[in-house]
Amino acid sequence: MDKMPKWADVVxxxxxxxFLAALGAGAVLMATGHDPIAALGVMIEGGMGSSRAWGYTxxxxxxxxxxxxxVAVAIHARLFNIGAExxxxxxGVGVAVACLQIPWPHxxxxxxxxxxxxxxxxxxxxxxxxxxxxKRGSHIVITTIMFNFIAAALLNFLLVEVMKPAGVMxxxxxxxxxxxxxxxxxxxxxxxxxxFASDAPANFAFILAVIACVLVWLLIWRTRLGYEIRxxxxxxxxxxxxxxxxxxxxxxxMVISGAxxxxxxxxxVMGEAERLVLNSSEGAGFIGIAVALMGxxxxxxxxxxxxxxxxxxxxxxxxxxxxxxxxxxxxxxxxLVILFTGALDQMIRGTLERAFLAARKWxx
Amino acid sequence: xTDPVLELSGISKAFGPVQANKNISLRVMPxxxxxxxxxxxxxxxxxxxxxxxxxxxxxxxxxxxGREIQIADSQAAIAAGIGMVFQHFKLVxxxxxxxxxxxxxxxxxxxRPSLAKARxxxxxxxxDYGLNVDPDAIIEEIGVGMQQRVEILKALYxxxxxxxxxxxxxxxxxxxxxxxxxxxARLREEGKTVILITHxxxxxxEITDTVSVMRRGEMTATVKTPDTSPExxxxxxxxxxxxxxxxxxxxxxxxxxxxVENLKVTDSKGVERLKGVSLEVRAGEILGIAGVAGNGQxxxxxxxxxxxxxxxxxxxxxxxxxxxxxxxxxxxxxxRGIAHVPEDRQREGLIMDFFAWENVAFGYxxxxxxxxxxxxxxxxxQADTTAKMxxxxxxxPNPWLTAKNFSGGNQQKIVVAREIEQGPKIxxxxxxxxxxxxxxxxxxxxxxxxxxDQGAAILLVSVELDxxxxxxxxxxxxxxxxxxxxRMPQDTxxxxxxxxxxxxxxxxx
Numbered sequence: 001m002d003k004m005p006k007w008a009d010v011v012x013x014x015x016x017x018x019f020l021a022a023l024g025a026g027a028v029l030m031a032t033g034h035d036p037i038a039a040l041g042v043m044i045e046g047g048m049g050s051s052r053a054w055g056y057t058x059x060x061x062x063x064x065x066x067x068x069x070x071v072a073v074a075i076h077a078r079l080f081n082i083g084a085e086x087x088x089x090x091x092g093v094g095v096a097v098a099c100l101q102i103p104w105p106h107x108x109x110x111x112x113x114x115x116x117x118x119x120x121x122x123x124x125x126x127x128x129x130x131x132x133x134x135k136r137g138s139h140i141v142i143t144t145i146m147f148n149f150i151a152a153a154l155l156n157f158l159l160v161e162v163m164k165p166a167g168v169m170x171x172x173x174x175x176x177x178x179x180x181x182x183x184x185x186x187x188x189x190x191x192x193x194x195x196f197a198s199d200a201p202a203n204f205a206f207i208l209a210v211i212a213c214v215l216v217w218l219l220i221w222r223t224r225l226g227y228e229i230r231x232x233x234x235x236x237x238x239x240x241x242x243x244x245x246x247x248x249x250x251x252x253x254m255v256i257s258g259a260x261x262x263x264x265x266x267x268x269v270m271g272e273a274e275r276l277v278l279n280s281s282e283g284a285g286f287i288g289i290a291v292a293l294m295g296x297x298x299x300x301x302x303x304x305x306x307x308x309x310x311x312x313x314x315x316x317x318x319x320x321x322x323x324x325x326x327x328x329x330x331x332x333x334x335x336l337v338i339l340f341t342g343a344l345d346q347m348i349r350g351t352l353e354r355a356f357l358a359a360r361k362w363x364x
Numbered sequence: 365x366t367d368p369v370l371e372l373s374g375i376s377k378a379f380g381p382v383q384a385n386k387n388i389s390l391r392v393m394p395x396x397x398x399x400x401x402x403x404x405x406x407x408x409x410x411x412x413x414x415x416x417x418x419x420x421x422x423x424x425x426x427x428x429x430g431r432e433i434q435i436a437d438s439q440a441a442i443a444a445g446i447g448m449v450f451q452h453f454k455l456v457x458x459x460x461x462x463x464x465x466x467x468x469x470x471x472x473x474x475x476r477p478s479l480a481k482a483r484x485x486x487x488x489x490x491x492d493y494g495l496n497v498d499p500d501a502i503i504e505e506i507g508v509g510m511q512q513r514v515e516i517l518k519a520l521y522x523x524x525x526x527x528x529x530x531x532x533x534x535x536x537x538x539x540x541x542x543x544x545x546x547x548x549a550r551l552r553e554e555g556k557t558v559i560l561i562t563h564x565x566x567x568x569x570e571i572t573d574t575v576s577v578m579r580r581g582e583m584t585a586t587v588k589t590p591d592t593s594p595e596x597x598x599x600x601x602x603x604x605x606x607x608x609x610x611x612x613x614x615x616x617x618x619x620x621x622x623x624v625e626n627l628k629v630t631d632s633k634g635v636e637r638l639k640g641v642s643l644e645v646r647a648g649e650i651l652g653i654a655g656v657a658g659n660g661q662x663x664x665x666x667x668x669x670x671x672x673x674x675x676x677x678x679x680x681x682x683x684x685x686x687x688x689x690x691x692x693x694x695x696x697x698x699x700r701g702i703a704h705v706p707e708d709r710q711r712e713g714l715i716m717d718f719f720a721w722e723n724v725a726f727g728y729x730x731x732x733x734x735x736x737x738x739x740x741x742x743x744x745x746q747a748d749t750t751a752k753m754x755x756x757x758x759x760x761p762n763p764w765l766t767a768k769n770f771s772g773g774n775q776q777k778i779v780v781a782r783e784i785e786q787g788p789k790i791x792x793x794x795x796x797x798x799x800x801x802x803x804x805x806x807x808x809x810x811x812x813x814x815x816x817d818q819g820a821a822i823l824l825v826s827v828e829l830d831x832x833x834x835x836x837x838x839x840x841x842x843x844x845x846x847x848x849x850x851r852m853p854q855d856t857x858x859x860x861x862x863x864x865x866x867x868x869x870x871x872x873x
Contacts, residue, residue: 243694
């Protein structure tokens with residue numbers, strides 16, 4: 001028998017975690033002489049209070065959906081992909097190559113091309129750690145961390161030495177041509193006559209992220225490959241018994257994971273910056289780990305967690321902007337959310353399980 | 365009549381909603397061997413854990429020699445004169461026997477005086493109870509039977525008056541088990557009390573004075589051993605009449621389905637686990653592989669099942685199969701009509717976190733019946749699971765329960781149903797009834813025999829000699845990676861097989 005009802009597991013635990021994180025954040029704000037209630041108001045207003053606020057929140061959320069899905073897919077094969085950051089950077093290179101080298105007639109084709117290149121570059125970047133894990137037993141956590149640094153250095157090199165237009169000081173590519181610019185929310189909703197802030201960065205990539213959620217769900221729970229990935233993730237010896245090749249699963253799961261992380265660049269590089277700059281992923285790969293943890297590796301959960309983190313990102317930015325709360329303090333608040341929803345999840349779970357058991361006993 | 369040395373009354377213990385022990389009362393007389401028998405999950409281990417201070421009972425009292433005591437931890441249990449020999453030994457592998465005996469019972473900060481004292485005491489114990497062990501031998505270099513003696517010595521060194529042994533013969537050859545029983549008898553003569561926990565009826569009948577039967581957390585009966593019979597005990601354990609002997613007609617072996625020639629396996633540490641095994645299984649017969657665990661039977665099953673690479677020749681219906689290459693895996697084996705009920709259902713045969721219906725596809729997830737285009741046909745799979753659960757009497761018959769929520773017997777029924785219902789030509793079976801209750805054992809045995817009668821070749825590996833004797837049409841005994849000999853079940857005895865299992869060729873003796 002399960003220890004507690006599923007709704008408690010899926011809904012109650014995240015809510016309690018969030019509440020505790022909010023309490024912790026409030027305490028930190030009070031200790032530094034700020035009014036936590038006012039701060040919460042600013043965050044909500046700045047993160048959800050207007051179409052512009054939503055435009056930013058969903059823009060960040062799009063990044064986190066892709067990286068969250070990337071981490072989640074790998075975790076189903078019991079692979080902890082810490083390398084989504086580096087894979088996203090490489091995905092950015094793929095997007096830049098696609099947008100700058102191929103003369104696209106229309107954005108709708110350009111976005112497909114960019115997706116393929118981003119996925120290819122991100123996926124290939126994940127292949128080396130995957131191969132080392134599968135064949136040599138090198139721990140995927142260590143290798144993917146190292147590959148983040150290599151990716152950052154590689155991007156630096158490419159931007160400074162190869163992709164930077166001649167005569168420009170900044171290490172960045174040229175701006176992408178007009179035909180590759182993705183429609184923003186304002187453009188898309190404008191078709192239906194719905195007004196939306198035109199200066200918000202949320203764009204067509206959000207729709208791609210939603211589609212990615214559906215596809216990942218189908219992959220994991222409806223296909224043979226997903227079945228094999230999950231079986232391998234639960235029991236390696238079991239997989240060996242069933243004739244599922246561990247090498248194959250590790251490599252394929254990591255390539256899919258890397259490809260998803262890479263595709264994030266369709267949002268930030270193609271949809272927003274419209275050129276490739278240094279450190280383009282801005283830590284979204286790491287946020288993806290927290291998003292996957294909080295979303296329990298389920299696409300629906302990843303989606304919700306990504307929107308929450310998008311809100312925290314955007315609301316936090318407003319916090320430092322409007323209340324002169326230092327940027328670092330905002331990071332502390334975000335870290336508290338990660339701490340409570342991710343790392344301390346088990347603490348809350350244990351307490352709650354005991355409470356449910358006691359309640360059941362009392363009723364019986 | 366003397367007073368009981370150990371008296372439990374009204375012991376209850378619940379784990380969440382599961383009542384592991386219900387109002388248990390037990391009186392153990394001094395200087396006796398008291399058996400406790402029951403199926404897996406009947407609550408034997410929980411009861412002993414309470415006695416040894418691992419769990420605290422929710423209610424009830426424990427009296428030793430008439431005095432009520434509280435056992436808060438194992439230290440308290442030892443102080444009360446209780447010694448425990450666990451099924452899985454708690455020994456430091458790279459320490460000597462002497463060091464293991466002293467460990468945790470040192471007298472002072474310096475080791476030397478303790479060791480000297482222990483050495484003298486071990487000598488005395490060896491003389492008193494016939495427990496001869498070299499005190500300077502390293503644990504990992506001595507046999508399992510010897511390791512078990514060290515565990516007993518550890519308890520005696522700590523002045524145990526009541527010795528509890530949990531499934532002590534699981535890892536022993538019949539000869540080693542006989543030696544153990546002689547030691548236990550000697551302990552009884554010297555006035556010690558022994559509590560023997562087992563699920564083997566034969567052992568209870570052979571050695572105990574009194575036997576208590578547990579079923580579903582309750583103590584259902586306590587009887588004098590001479591006043592009972594194996595059939596009666598089995599009935600008390602299960603709650604209904606059971607068939608202890610497998611009901612089957614003589615085999616009519618057909619053509620050779622599985623031929624193994626000079627098969628060798630080296631493990632990842634470079635140790636040769638199979639040293640040239642040759643055997644043959646014919647259509648319509650069950651070849652039983654007897655042997656003490658760890659003599660290469662697992663490796664044999666793994667190579668044949670495609671889980672491990674091997675060297676040598678294996679022919680299926682006359683055609684040689686690949687043992688090393690890319691095409692040697694569980695999938696290619698299944699494609700050749702080889703089904704495999706693995707030894708460890710929890711780590712191999714099932715994914716414990718998968719639903720029952722997902723597990724029914726496990727290994728056969730590429731099968732056309734379970735797929736529709738790009739996707740798996742979950743609806744078909746669920747319907748198939750419901751049907752299989754009904755035919756194999758899996759309880760509860762709910763495809764939406766995860767494997768870990770079924771009892772051991774029902775988990776095994778799911779695995780057996782999956783493998784047998786594929787209609788294999790060859791069935792590899794490892795420990796089909798390990799941790800399975802008697803009722804389910806009966807059922808699983810019947811299914812295996814039915815498959816044999818339909819013409820399948822069956823290779824059965826089991827450490828339960830009773831199972832090998834009653835199920836097999838032909839018996840091969842493995843020792844140290846080799847086949848020591850083949851016997852027909854009707855022409856051999858447990859004693860002869862026991863000698864072969866210990867590496868001695870029965871013919872020469």
